[in-house]
Amino acid sequence: MSKIRYERPAIRKLESSMPNKFGLKTEYLPMTNIDGVNINELINSFGSPLFVISEKTIRNTYKKAKKALITKYPKVQFAWSYKTNYLNAICSIFHQEGSWAEVVSGFEYDKALALGVAADKIIFNGPDKTEEDLTKAIKNNSLIHIDHLDEFYTIVELVDKLKKRPRVAIRVNMDTGVYPMWDRFGFNYENGQAWDAMNKIMHSEKMDLVGLHCHIGTFMLSPNAYGVAAVKLADLALSLQKKFNHEISYFDMGGGFASRNTLKGAYMPGSDINPTFDDYAETITTALLNSNFKKDKLPLLILETGRALIDEAGFLIGTVISNKRSSTGKRTTILDAGVNILFTSFWYDHKITPAQPFTHYSEETCIYGPLCMNIDVIRENVNLPLLNKGEQVVIHNVGAYNMTQWMQFITLRPRVVLIDENRNPHIIREKETLANMVDMERIPEYLKKFEL
Numbered sequence: 317m318s319k320i321r322y323e324r325p326a327i328r329k330l331e332s333s334m335p336n337k338f339g340l341k342t343e344y345l346p347m348t349n350i351d352g353v354n355i356n357e358l359i360n361s362f363g364s365p366l367f368v369i370s371e372k373t374i375r376n377t378y379k380k381a382k383k384a385l386i387t388k389y390p391k392v393q394f395a396w397s398y399k400t401n402y403l404n405a406i407c408s409i410f411h412q413e414g415s416w417a418e419v420v421s422g423f424e425y426d427k428a429l430a431l432g433v434a435a436d437k438i439i440f441n442g443p444d445k446t447e448e449d450l451t452k453a454i455k456n457n458s459l460i461h462i463d464h465l466d467e468f469y470t471i472v473e474l475v476d477k478l479k480k481r482p483r484v485a486i487r488v489n490m491d492t493g494v495y496p497m498w499d500r501f502g503f504n505y506e507n508g509q510a511w512d513a514m515n516k517i518m519h520s521e522k523m524d525l526v527g528l529h530c531h532i533g534t535f536m537l538s539p540n541a542y543g544v545a546a547v548k549l550a551d552l553a554l555s556l557q558k559k560f561n562h563e564i565s566y567f568d569m570g571g572g573f574a575s576r577n578t579l580k581g582a583y584m585p586g587s588d589i590n591p592t593f594d595d596y597a598e599t600i601t602t603a604l605l606n607s608n609f610k611k612d613k614l615p616l617l618i619l620e621t622g623r624a625l626i627d628e629a630g631f632l633i634g635t636v637i638s639n640k641r642s643s644t645g646k647r648t649t650i651l652d653a654g655v656n657i658l659f660t661s662f663w664y665d666h667k668i669t670p671a672q673p674f675t676h677y678s679e680e681t682c683i684y685g686p687l688c689m690n691i692d693v694i695r696e697n698v699n700l701p702l703l704n705k706g707e708q709v710v711i712h713n714v715g716a717y718n719m720t721q722w723m724q725f726i727t728l729r730p731r732v733v734l735i736d737e738n739r740n741p742h743i744i745r746e747k748e749t750l751a752n753m754v755d756m757e758r759i760p761e762y763l764k765k766f767e768l
């Protein structure tokens with residue numbers, strides 16, 4: 317029998333920054349594997365820290381979302397939001413499932429093309445499309461979602477030059493009862509800008525207005541807001557039909573569904589209280605079905621869901637560097653994974669689970685990353701059992717926005733591994749090296765020498 321580990325007793329103080337005086341429930345079970353692949357083995361093979369993505373979870377989540385919509389509305393299409401996670405392997409999984417691509421820059425547009433996405437199945441969003449980007453999108457017959465009038469006039473000019481008729485939509489922003497309102501992108505509904513833009517497009521006779529788009533916010537906790545948005549888009553489409561006898565072929569309701577994460581300051585865990593795909597689907601499809609579209613003229617419903625489709629599939633494994641007590645006696649644990657690779661720790665209280673068996677004692681702990689920066693805090697307060705140097709933890713729900721918003725700061729970015737449905741791990745992004753970094757640098761000749 318192995319010797320039981322000694323744990324030093326400590327007097328525990330009540331924490332004022334917890335949602336309630338007992339804190340949230342401790343993780344009672346360790347997470348020793350991801351999809352059947354042992355976490356220690358993953359770290360031994362690929363290094364620490366390590367991003368791990370479960371292909372099974374991505375595909376299951378996608379199927380769940382699709383089912384929630386397709387059971388309620390006849391015509392549904394997803395378009396994968398590249399900026400949420402544009403690793404090639406991840407995008408390819410979504411494309412295999414049938415997703416189109418939704419991009420917001422020339423770089424993302426080229427990435428989708430290079431992956432083999434048919435250009436007419438790329439939706440080009442965002443306020444910054446250069447003339448070069450627009451030329452490409454027009455030539456390729458991609459869907460251009462116009463953000464502002466300056467963009468519209470550029471397209472008018474390009475159409476004369478290229479002699480091609482682009483397929484366009486406008487992005488509409490609106491009051492959905494959720495504040496602050498996202499009104500910086502697109503044309504406003506209430507003040508008439510959206511209707512103005514539609515009239516300008518119709519009278520120009522230079523492009524086909526095929527869709528209406530909105531993206532009302534992100535991590536929307538009120539499904540009802542989507543119903544309000546759909547009613548407003550329907551009003552625009554039906555006015556267009558009446559005035560120009562022109563039909564809109566799709567409504568793109570954007571992204572914004574909440575994932576299972578817990579927002580900082582929330583009283584209950586997100587996995588218990590956030591709306592489900594069914595909740596969102598119900599309000600959108602009810603609004604569309606109740607509007608005055610004729611049965612055979614219902615628009616295609618496009619969704620650009622990002623975080624809700626990928627967050628749960630992503631894990632970040634970190635290793636304990638050290639334990640300390642702060643000046644107030646509070647336990648602090650330093651991990652080798654910091655906020656430079658976990659951008660979402662600024663918004664979420666990410667769930668953290670030890671990766672090996674532990675004993676019964678637990679304590680309020682502050683989890684720091686390895687950076688020499690005061691802001692490098694992964695969790696300010698989490699009830700965890702004792703973790704020893706060299707042991708691992710799993711940080712959950714990190715699939716969205718971290719592998720795009722991460723930055724090279726102080727440390728190099730780690731590997732990303734995908735576990736396929738047959739439990740085989742694949743490296744889908746190598747870890748960065750010093751050579752990668754200096755490859756982009758140039759040093760003037762006169763700075764190449766120094767003596768100390």
Ligand SMILES: *Cc1c(COP(=O)(O)O)cnc(C)c1O
Nearest residue numbers: 397531534571572620621622623
């Ligand atoms: C970022 C973005 C999305 C994805 O948003 P989520 O909140 O991650 O679902 C979809 N559409 C547009 C236009 C976006 O900018």
